Amino acid sequence: MMMNKKTIFFFVLALASLQGYAQKGRKLSFIGGARSSVFSNALSVSDTLSDTTTAKNNYGGYTLLDLGFNIQPNKQTEIMGMFRIKNNYGGFWGSGVQFDVRQLWVKGVVGNALRYQIGDLNLRQSPFTLYNQHADQLDSMPSVFKLQQNIVSYEQFYQNNTWRMQGANVDFGLSFSKFLKEINFNGFVTRLNATNFANVNERLMTGGNINIVQSNQFRFGYTYNSTFDLKATTANNNLFSNTIHTFDWSINHAIAQNTLKLAGEAGISNWNYSADTLAPVLNDYFVNAYAKLYLAYFHTNISVGYLNVGPDFRSIGAQSKDVNYNAPTLFFNRFTNNQQLRPITLIDMIGNENIYNRTISTSLASENEVFNDILPYGLATFNRVGAYGKLQFQSKNKIHVQAEVYRLNEIRGQGSDALKAFSQVKLNSKIPFHTLIGLANKFEVQLGLRLQQTTRNSIYATENIDYKNLQLSLGLNYEIIPDLELLAGFVQQQNNGNSFITERNEYSEVTYFRNSNYNLSQQIAAVGLRINFSPKAYLCALLQQSSYQDRSSLNNKAMADFKINQFGLIYNILL
Amino acid sequence: MKKTLLIFVGLVSIGLSACRKENTFDGPSINEINSKFAILESFKVDKATADFENSNAIFSARFNKIVSWKITIKGSISKATKIISGESKVIDASNATWNGSTTLFPLFKTENCTATLLIASENDSASTTISISKTKLLPTGARMIANFENGLDPKWTKFFQSGASMECLVKADNFAPEGTKYLNMGGTVNWDWLIGLVDFNANAYNNNVTFPFSTNPENEYFNVLIYGDPDPKTNMTKALFQFKEDENSDGVFDAAKEDEYDYSIDVNWIGWRLVSVKYADIVTLVNGNPASPNGNKQHNPDKIGKISFLQLADPNLGFARCKIDLISFTQNKALDL
Numbered sequence: 025m026m027m028n029k030k031t032i033f034f035f036v037l038a039l040a041s042l043q044g045y046a047q048k049g050r051k052l053s054f055i056g057g058a059r060s061s062v063f064s065n066a067l068s069v070s071d072t073l074s075d076t077t078t079a080k081n082n083y084g085g086y087t088l089l090d091l092g093f094n095i096q097p098n099k100q101t102e103i104m105g106m107f108r109i110k111n112n113y114g115g116f117w118g119s120g121v122q123f124d125v126r127q128l129w130v131k132g133v134v135g136n137a138l139r140y141q142i143g144d145l146n147l148r149q150s151p152f153t154l155y156n157q158h159a160d161q162l163d164s165m166p167s168v169f170k171l172q173q174n175i176v177s178y179e180q181f182y183q184n185n186t187w188r189m190q191g192a193n194v195d196f197g198l199s200f201s202k203f204l205k206e207i208n209f210n211g212f213v214t215r216l217n218a219t220n221f222a223n224v225n226e227r228l229m230t231g232g233n234i235n236i237v238q239s240n241q242f243r244f245g246y247t248y249n250s251t252f253d254l255k256a257t258t259a260n261n262n263l264f265s266n267t268i269h270t271f272d273w274s275i276n277h278a279i280a281q282n283t284l285k286l287a288g289e290a291g292i293s294n295w296n297y298s299a300d301t302l303a304p305v306l307n308d309y310f311v312n313a314y315a316k317l318y319l320a321y322f323h324t325n326i327s328v329g330y331l332n333v334g335p336d337f338r339s340i341g342a343q344s345k346d347v348n349y350n351a352p353t354l355f356f357n358r359f360t361n362n363q364q365l366r367p368i369t370l371i372d373m374i375g376n377e378n379i380y381n382r383t384i385s386t387s388l389a390s391e392n393e394v395f396n397d398i399l400p401y402g403l404a405t406f407n408r409v410g411a412y413g414k415l416q417f418q419s420k421n422k423i424h425v426q427a428e429v430y431r432l433n434e435i436r437g438q439g440s441d442a443l444k445a446f447s448q449v450k451l452n453s454k455i456p457f458h459t460l461i462g463l464a465n466k467f468e469v470q471l472g473l474r475l476q477q478t479t480r481n482s483i484y485a486t487e488n489i490d491y492k493n494l495q496l497s498l499g500l501n502y503e504i505i506p507d508l509e510l511l512a513g514f515v516q517q518q519n520n521g522n523s524f525i526t527e528r529n530e531y532s533e534v535t536y537f538r539n540s541n542y543n544l545s546q547q548i549a550a551v552g553l554r555i556n557f558s559p560k561a562y563l564c565a566l567l568q569q570s571s572y573q574d575r576s577s578l579n580n581k582a583m584a585d586f587k588i589n590q591f592g593l594i595y596n597i598l599l
Numbered sequence: 600m601k602k603t604l605l606i607f608v609g610l611v612s613i614g615l616s617a618c619r620k621e622n623t624f625d626g627p628s629i630n631e632i633n634s635k636f637a638i639l640e641s642f643k644v645d646k647a648t649a650d651f652e653n654s655n656a657i658f659s660a661r662f663n664k665i666v667s668w669k670i671t672i673k674g675s676i677s678k679a680t681k682i683i684s685g686e687s688k689v690i691d692a693s694n695a696t697w698n699g700s701t702t703l704f705p706l707f708k709t710e711n712c713t714a715t716l717l718i719a720s721e722n723d724s725a726s727t728t729i730s731i732s733k734t735k736l737l738p739t740g741a742r743m744i745a746n747f748e749n750g751l752d753p754k755w756t757k758f759f760q761s762g763a764s765m766e767c768l769v770k771a772d773n774f775a776p777e778g779t780k781y782l783n784m785g786g787t788v789n790w791d792w793l794i795g796l797v798d799f800n801a802n803a804y805n806n807n808v809t810f811p812f813s814t815n816p817e818n819e820y821f822n823v824l825i826y827g828d829p830d831p832k833t834n835m836t837k838a839l840f841q842f843k844e845d846e847n848s849d850g851v852f853d854a855a856k857e858d859e860y861d862y863s864i865d866v867n868w869i870g871w872r873l874v875s876v877k878y879a880d881i882v883t884l885v886n887g888n889p890a891s892p893n894g895n896k897q898h899n900p901d902k903i904g905k906i907s908f909l910q911l912a913d914p915n916l917g918f919a920r921c922k923i924d925l926i927s928f929t930q931n932k933a934l935d936l
Contacts (some may be wrong), residue, residue, distance in 0.1 A: 027832060215919040259817070326711060334626065431919055436625055436627070437623065437624030438624060438625050439624060439625070439626045439627060439629035439632070440624055440628065440629050440630065441623060441624055482630075484629075484630040486629060486630055486633040486634075487629045487630055524629060526626070531625075533625075534626030534627075535626065535627075536626065536627060536632070536665075537627070537629050537632060538628060539633070
């Protein structure tokens with residue numbers, strides 16, 4: 025919405041009114057943040073014919089202010105409204121300014137028992153019902169990239185695997201003196217998409233959870249999630265629904281100083297269209313069970329688990345992806361003389377908010393095997409069975425090591441009777457050298473490795489798959505003087521081998537397999553200087569370079585190699 | 600309690616295992632996709648002579664893998680064309696049934712036709728022949744408003760401007776998409792939007808003041824064949840159909856108190872095209888913009904007393920032309936020619 029004088033007048037009037045409101049003794053506080061960001065990008069393309077048609081430099085930036093009013097008219101009620109004023113560089117006051125409502129909700133407590141929230145909600149259930157998996161993100165992201173990723177998370181309201189939705193949420197709990205410790209209830213209803221009054225029906229999502237805590241040793245719960253079209257909101261009587269019921273449990277058992285935890289979740293899903301005879305009805309189940317042992321003496325958690333997610337298990341809330349691989353990139357969207365669409369690369373994954381979804385999709389989101397071939401929908405990835413093991417260690421001097429191994433198989437073949445076998449190894453570590461060698465200033469190193477391998481051995485050689493995806497990351501964070509940090513990071517990703525890209529129809533049924541051959545190398549390296557004015561405010565100067573090299577012979581080098589150099593300044597403050 | 604839970608988890612696991620569907624594999628066979636193409640059963644049609652009044656013709660073929668295919672049927676006399684296409688390894692009744700309908704007009708006549716199967720990706724083709732003994736009929740329940748085979752009915756109201764190069768007459772030539780005749784209208788009027796109009800009054804068909812359509816606007820479809828041939832300099836011809844509801848059945852349409860629904864078509868294509876629309880989806884237009892109707896604001900097809908066809912052109916551009924045929928209403932679905 026473009027700002028005009030009338031809008032500014034009413035905005036100032038609202039501020040003045042609120043000030044008066046606060047003076048009457050009711051609580052009013054201001055929250056929010058401000059950010060200014062400027063980036064200069066340069067593209068260099070290595071093509072057989074030099075690219076003379078697309079621009080090679082791109083400059084841009086913006087300043088924004090998020091101003092939220094948190095009003096407590098009484099002890100039981102809290103109202104939050106946040107406005108955003110954003111001015112892109114190159115725009116001018118009154119013309120290039122965007123003025124938006126960024127957040128709006130009301131929450132409160134009824135009878136000191138029932139909590140409710142109406143308006144914007146950040147919702148999460150279990151990893152199989154409603155969960156933002158962030159499945160394609162680097163687990164060990166160097167700080168210099170994390171800083172950019174944090175801006176994406178702020179923009180898209182990503183908080184601890186939540187999805188941003190609009191609707192109403194209630195929760196309440198009951199405490200008991202005998203047999204049971206407590207029972208907690210939670211329920212919500214949200215609107216996924218509005219009707220167009222012609223053929224798209226109103227689509228809602230409802231969910232609920234009952235969590236029964238018998239003691240500190242034992243708890244179990246039931247979770248329900250349903251996405252459905254509302255009848256009679258248009259003349260279209262073909263109504264979609266996707267319903268999931270799950271049970272989860274957790275048993276803790278102390279063994280001397282150590283603790284053994286047996287936990288898991290199992291459930292069923294149903295996916296159907298009421299009047300479309302071409303649409304399949306998909307019913308399936310999943311089981312995820314694990315044992316976790318905490319060894320107190322070694323400060324170590326070890327867990328082993330079993331995962332079985334059926335090929336027809338569908339859960340819109342858990343199988344929506346944060347990255348939209350069909351979205352245009354923020355800059356250099358097309359390149360080369362052929363006006364090729366530039367693929368999404370590491371630089372986009374790290375800091376391009378355009379490619380990220382704010383809320384869940386209404387159909388199965390596209391996966392991208394370049395970034396994740398094994399668990400593209402996190403634990404909710406359908407058609408997987410196998411085991412996994414995890415190890416987590418943190419020493420007294422804060423050395424942190426985390427390792428994961430997954431060995432999975434397909435349950436049902438994809439275009440072949442032979443099943444794919446998947447293996448994934450992850451190793452992440454954070455080493456605080458300042459505590460090891462007694463430095464006064466922070467000197468921290470991050471290391472990360474992820475190796476994914478997919479194989480399929482069929483009686484037909486044309487169906488065989490041997491595909492590897494190796495990701496390495498290295499990060500450094502050095503405090504030169506108090507409140508001045510040097511940040512550096514490097515990520516290398518290598519995709520090698522052959523695979524088949526699955527094409528699906530609107531019902532998520534497989535329609536075709538496109539043969540792909542990879543010899544793809546991507547790197548991103550960055551160095552930055554960050555001045556911390558306070559724990560909530562910093563200024564950072566960044567220099568980063570990313571490169572993309574496609575050496576595949578089968579694809580006839582379909583994509584030209586390119587590099588993007590980027591210089592940026594970010595000033596960020598949270599109120 | 601813990602033992603009970605373990606038993607419960609065990610039972611749930613067994614129950615869940617039992618409900619999983621066992622398929623061989625998802626999607627087409629990759630081995631097949633990558634194999635050398637072969638026609639396993641040759642391309643043929645189930646009958647040498649087709650009587651489309653009573654039955655359909657079914658084409659068939661079978662390949663060793665999924666391919667994109669296209670069957671083009673051409674009439675030897677009419678030059679009508681029917682195109683059926685798909686992506687499969689089997690061509691059969693489910694994807695290649697021909698009911699005598701047309702993709703590129705005119706309509707088929709009683710004539711010999713050649714059907715050609717093309718698999719472009721494999722650079723392969725095959726052909727067969729079929730003779731039409733009886734052409735396709737209009738569907739049951741269809742009501743013909745005008746096919747112009749008997750010229751312009753004197754009971755219809757006509758008005759044509761006195762512009763330049765004006766022509767508004769029923770013609771009989773090779774352009775006819777159905778039967779032998781059609782209405783040709785065109786000319787230049789540079790002082791008004793209207794080139795000419797024809798009112799099809801209900802009482803021209805029977806003694807009633809309204810057409811014998813059903814009461815449900817969701818079930819009634821309006822259809823018309825329009826030949827577009829716009830002047831490339833102006834690209835301007837509008838065909839406007841007005842549906843005037845005589846809500847009080849007094850034999851007179853009162854524009855101030857009764858509903859009129861309008862369907863405006865920009866005729867910006869070249870050749871014949873079948874245009875169909877559900878009556879419930881037609882809105883009221885005032886100066887080309889959606890507006891609220893003046894009557895009971897409900898689509899009442901059983902109250903339509905007059906259907907008007909107006910040919911329009913922006914007076915600044917002046918020139919418009921098009922041909923019209925086979926104005927009809929069908930029930931439950933659009934006309935399939």
